[in-house]
Amino acid sequence: MSERVNGESLHILLVEDNEAHAELVMRSFEHHRVSNRVTHVQDGQAALDYLFKQGQYAKLELARPHVVLLDLRLPKVDGLDVLRQIKTSDDLNKIPVVILSTSAAEKDIAKAYEYSANSYVVKPLDFDKFEQLMDDMGYYWMAWNKNPWSE
Amino acid sequence: MESSFNQSWQKLIRRHIYTLVVLILLLVVISAGYAYWINSKKEWGETVAYQYHSTSSTYYLNAMEELRHLQNDMNHTLLLQSSRPLPKQIEVKLLHYSETSLLNLVRQHIKSGVSLHEKFPNKQFNGLILRLEQQLLIFNENFYSYRKTIKLNSELPTNIDGLLLTLKQLIRLHTVTREDILLELANQTKKQNQFFFLLGLSFLFTSMFIVWRTVKSVNRVVIENEIAFSVIIDELEKTKKRTEKINLSLEDKNSELERFTYTVSHDLKSPLVTVKGFIGLLIRDIKEGNEERINNDLAKIAAASDKMGVLLNDLLELSRVGRVINKPQTIRLTELFEEARSLVEGQMSEAGATVSIENNMPSIYADRHRMIEVAQNLLDNAIKFRAKGVNPIIDVSAEVVDGQVHCSVKDNGIGINPKYHNKVFGLFDRLDLSFDGTGVGLALVKRIVEVHNGTVMFDSEGEGLGCTFRFALPEIHTE
Numbered sequence: 001m002s003e004r005v006n007g008e009s010l011h012i013l014l015v016e017d018n019e020a021h022a023e024l025v026m027r028s029f030e031h032h033r034v035s036n037r038v039t040h041v042q043d044g045q046a047a048l049d050y051l052f053k054q055g056q057y058a059k060l061e062l063a064r065p066h067v068v069l070l071d072l073r074l075p076k077v078d079g080l081d082v083l084r085q086i087k088t089s090d091d092l093n094k095i096p097v098v099i100l101s102t103s104a105a106e107k108d109i110a111k112a113y114e115y116s117a118n119s120y121v122v123k124p125l126d127f128d129k130f131e132q133l134m135d136d137m138g139y140y141w142m143a144w145n146k147n148p149w150s151e
Numbered sequence: 152m153e154s155s156f157n158q159s160w161q162k163l164i165r166r167h168i169y170t171l172v173v174l175i176l177l178l179v180v181i182s183a184g185y186a187y188w189i190n191s192k193k194e195w196g197e198t199v200a201y202q203y204h205s206t207s208s209t210y211y212l213n214a215m216e217e218l219r220h221l222q223n224d225m226n227h228t229l230l231l232q233s234s235r236p237l238p239k240q241i242e243v244k245l246l247h248y249s250e251t252s253l254l255n256l257v258r259q260h261i262k263s264g265v266s267l268h269e270k271f272p273n274k275q276f277n278g279l280i281l282r283l284e285q286q287l288l289i290f291n292e293n294f295y296s297y298r299k300t301i302k303l304n305s306e307l308p309t310n311i312d313g314l315l316l317t318l319k320q321l322i323r324l325h326t327v328t329r330e331d332i333l334l335e336l337a338n339q340t341k342k343q344n345q346f347f348f349l350l351g352l353s354f355l356f357t358s359m360f361i362v363w364r365t366v367k368s369v370n371r372v373v374i375e376n377e378i379a380f381s382v383i384i385d386e387l388e389k390t391k392k393r394t395e396k397i398n399l400s401l402e403d404k405n406s407e408l409e410r411f412t413y414t415v416s417h418d419l420k421s422p423l424v425t426v427k428g429f430i431g432l433l434i435r436d437i438k439e440g441n442e443e444r445i446n447n448d449l450a451k452i453a454a455a456s457d458k459m460g461v462l463l464n465d466l467l468e469l470s471r472v473g474r475v476i477n478k479p480q481t482i483r484l485t486e487l488f489e490e491a492r493s494l495v496e497g498q499m500s501e502a503g504a505t506v507s508i509e510n511n512m513p514s515i516y517a518d519r520h521r522m523i524e525v526a527q528n529l530l531d532n533a534i535k536f537r538a539k540g541v542n543p544i545i546d547v548s549a550e551v552v553d554g555q556v557h558c559s560v561k562d563n564g565i566g567i568n569p570k571y572h573n574k575v576f577g578l579f580d581r582l583d584l585s586f587d588g589t590g591v592g593l594a595l596v597k598r599i600v601e602v603h604n605g606t607v608m609f610d611s612e613g614e615g616l617g618c619t620f621r622f623a624l625p626e627i628h629t630e
Contacts, residue, residue, distance in 0.1 A: 017581075020425040020451050027432060073417060075581050076571050102420045105413055123424050127431025130424070 010142040011037040013065035015047040015082065016100075017074050021123070025069070025100075028134035039065065044077025048085055051092055065095065067141045070117075072101040072108055080111055087116040094148045098137070162373065167366070174358055181354070185347060189340070411578065418579045419462060425455035458589070462579075465591035468524075469578070472598045477518045479603075481627050484512035484558055487519075488547045491526030498534045504543035506530060512549040513556045516627045521599045528592045529620050533562035535586055538615060556626045561619040567611040575609055593620075600624065 012029075016022040022040050029038060041047045047070070049055035053062060068086065072079035079099070086092045096118040101108065104122045112120050121137070124130045164171075433448040488508045492499070499506065515522070530545065537543040541563060549558040567575060567582065574580045576597040579590035597607045605624040611617065 018421055018425065020429065020455060021421070023451070024425070024428040024432070031435075073579075075583065076568075076574065078574075101417075102424055103413070103417045105417075107413075125420070125424055125427050127428045130428055131431065 009037050010067070010138065011063055011065045012039070012138075012141075013047065013050065013068045014038050014040045015044065015068065015070045015074065015079070016040065017042050017071060021071075024130065025134060028131045029138055031131065032135040032138060037063075042075070044074040044079060044082045046076075047074075047082050048077060051086060051095075052089070066147060067145075068095055068097045069100045070097055072099060072103055072112075080108075080115060083112065083117055084115045096141070096145065096147075098141075167369070170365070171362070174362065178355070178358075181351070185351070189344070189347075414578050415466060419459065422455040422459040422462070426452050426459075429455070462589050462591075465589050465595070469591060469595050469598060472521060472595065472602055477520050479517050480519055481514050481516055482519050482522055483514050484547075484549050484556070485510055487522055488512075488526050488530075491523055491530055494523070494527050495530045495534060498531060502534050502537055502543055504534050504537070504545060506545045506547065509546075509548040512547075512558070513551055514627045515556055515603075515624045517603045517624060518599075521602075525596050525599050525622065528596045529560040532592055532620070533560055533564060533618075535588070536562070536564040536583070536618070538563065538565050551626050552623075554626050555623045557621055557623045559619050559621045561617065563617040566614050566616040566618050567609065568614050569611065572609075576607060596620075596622070 014022060014025060016025065019042070022042075026038055026040070039050065041050055045055070047068070050057045050062065051065075051068075053060075070079050070082060074082070079101070083097055083099070086095060086097055093116070097116075098119040098121060099108075099112045099117050100121055100123060102123050109120050121133060124133060429448045429451045433445060433452070436444040436448055485508055488506075492506050492508065495506075498504070530547075533545045534543050544563050546561045547559070548561070549556055551557070565583070571582055574582060576593050577590070578594040580594075581588055581590040593607075600607050600622045603624055605622055608621045608623070610619050610621075
């Protein structure tokens with residue numbers, strides 16, 4: 001199941017400032033063999049640098065992620081700001097962005113969709129549910145979701 | 152102001168329109184009455200002139216008759232034998248006098264001082280002269296202010312015929328004609344016209360003055376009212392502004408509280424997710440007997456729990472600011488920072504930092520305990536965010552700008568990229584995760600300074616270029 005239906009692995013960009021949370025996400029993916037390609041960045045600026053191929057990532061040969069898992073409260077550049085910049089970029093706006101946050105605040109959800117987030121999920125407190133979410137999400141984006149671009 | 156002034160004028164005119172109309176009507180009525188009176192006077196003058204003309208004609212004829220009669224009576228030529236010449240000038244002043252004094256007055260007014268009958272003592276002739284004089288006077292008896300000077304071009308003739316002729320001529324001359332009366336009336340009317348013109352003018356001016364005074368006093372009242380109203384309106388506006396300000400600050404407080412609640416719930420939930428997540432992983436790892444992972448899981452759980460503890464402590468501290476208020480006092484900034492420096496000596500020696508504090512910095516009036524927290528946090532911050540391999544050099548200084556003490560803590564640390572400026576003082580906001588911390592320190596500094604009605608700022612040229620944190624509070628003058 002680590003391969004996409006068409007035989008390709010899913011590349012996820014994980015934007016998460018909390019290292020422990022990042023580890024939880026990655027170990028869940030690992031456990032369910034969802035993906036062997038998770039790129040983890042710790043703040044909003046790094047996420048933008050990665051996607052726009054600038055700053056520390058300017059000279060690297062980088063693969064465009066299939067999906068971005070984006071936390072909202074991030075150092076330097078806020079998650080909503082990262083989302084807005086992705087969705088207003090002609091080049092990047094087709095990349096699905098899933099908000100993965102501890103916040104279930106209506107304001108955050110509304111804002112995220114206003115900025116064209118593709119999905120909004122709240123990190124469950126319960127570990128079993130957390131793992132279930134990661135499994136479902138990985139499977140969904142890997143197996144079911146069709147991306148607008150062909151590789 | 153000007154438009155309201157115009158409005159007040161309009162109001163005034165509206166209010167006094169009836170008074171104005173009445174005044175104008177009064178003027179019209181008076182003019183009409185005057186015109187009518189003048190007209191009737193003219194008519195009256197015509198009547199008088201006609202009556203006098205006929206009267207004087209009658210008297211003239213009577214006088215002529217008298218002369219003829221006396222001439223026949225005497226029947227002989229009366230020779231005038233006079234040693235003195237007759238007067239050359241006779242002024243006849245005709246005034247409105249009573250009949251009894253008429254003769255005497257005529258005598259007086261014959262300028263030569265010699266009346267005709269004195270001049271000619273002959274009784275008969277005297278009688279004639281007297282009658283003549285009388286006739287002349289009676290002609291003009293009622294015609295007051297009529298004055299005529301008779302100039303005799305030559306001496307009075309000495310023969311009776313010549314004298315009679317001259318007297319005839321005199322009578323004719325002294326007879327008041329219609330033209331004389333009309334001329335005199337016209338003169339009088341002219342004088343009266345002038346008088347009434349002046350009277351009307353003064354009436355006009357008086358009424359204008361009264362109107363002006365009324366308008367002025369009413370206007371003054373209006374203006375006074377306006378001033379009073381504007382004072383009231385000013386007060387209302389001030390109150391409105393105050394209320395708006397209070398509302399605004401309440402809104403500020405409200406949104407701050409909302410932000411705070413949101414942040415707290417979010418950030419406290421985060422370690423909980425970690426703890427529960429790693430407990431789940433731990434159970435699995437125990438089953439699998441992966442010791443390395445078991446240790447890692449336990450460490451993560453412990454770290455998350457610790458973090459939660461620190462967060463709670465910090466939050467408690469933050470919530471005390473503004474809630475627990477110590478009595479404010481005068482604080483010398485130099486002493487304040489010296490005390491704060493002694494509290495961070497551990498960190499200083501660990502980092503090899505030097506903190507220099509300016510002498511004789513100004514004083515502020517604040518909660519001393521809280522201000523020490525501010526100073527300590529700023530110093531702590533400056534030491535913590537040092538550049539790699541560089542000993543921190545920290546300068547504390549202050550200056551007074553517009554009555555505000557601006558206190559600066561300058562470091563040579565990692566600096567702050569200006570584009571993250573709105574994340575510097577935010578609660579739980581951390582710019583660089585490679586440094587420990589909860590993101591409460593600077594939020595606490597901001598909160599304490601703002602509770603004291605101050606402001607916090609920072610500037611940095613950018614990453615790697617050091618940073619200056621500043622707070623501004625009102626200055627206190629000390630002796």
